[in-house]
Amino acid sequence: MGRPAANFSSPYLHLTEGGRRSRQGNVPARLSAGCLLPLQFRFDRSELERLVILSRELRRSVSGGAGTRAALALFSDASQAATFVLYGAKSSPKEIEQWVRALRASLGALIKQINLDGATACRDYIREKVIAMSEQQSLRD
Numbered sequence: 147m148g149r150p151a152a153n154f155s156s157p158y159l160h161l162t163e164g165g166r167r168s169r170q171g172n173v174p175a176r177l178s179a180g181c182l183l184p185l186q187f188r189f190d191r192s193e194l195e196r197l198v199i200l201s202r203e204l205r206r207s208v209s210g211g212a213g214t215r216a217a218l219a220l221f222s223d224a225s226q227a228a229t230f231v232l233y234g235a236k237s238s239p240k241e242i243e244q245w246v247r248a249l250r251a252s253l254g255a256l257i258k259q260i261n262l263d264g265a266t267a268c269r270d271y272i273r274e275k276v277i278a279m280s281e282q283q284s285l286r287d
Contacts, residue, residue, distance in 0.1 A: 187239040190246050194232050196282060197249040200275060201225035207271050211263030217256040224252040
């Protein structure tokens with residue numbers, strides 16, 4: 147029987163697929179991945195912290211039509227919930243990752259609405275903030 151197909155849906159398994167050789171044979175990828183989980187957790191936590199800080203800045207600066215205000219309210223609500231997870235003493239890596247994804251999606255919806263009915267100054271402001279955050283992400287990676 148051949149080896150089962152790799153599961154590349156997890157970044158942890160993707161990075162370590164194939165395992166390592168040891169005296170006992172191949173170490174399963176999930177054991178190798180365990181070594182990377184703390185590093186991934188720190189990356190996710192750092193990104194979540196930057197998204198929370200960005201949301202605070204946007205709440206003070208974004209204005210526009212009803213759609214922009216509604217998207218900003220959703221983003222702010224998600225950010226407040228993410229703040230509890232971020233600073234929670236027992237937050238799991240999975241919770242951190244879930245809120246990173248939730249804030250990314252909420253930020254994307256806010257950006258779309260700002261482009262539809264946001265004030266012109268807000269469009270320029272959010273463009274600068276998103277580019278700055280992307281630069282930070284690139285440097286981190």
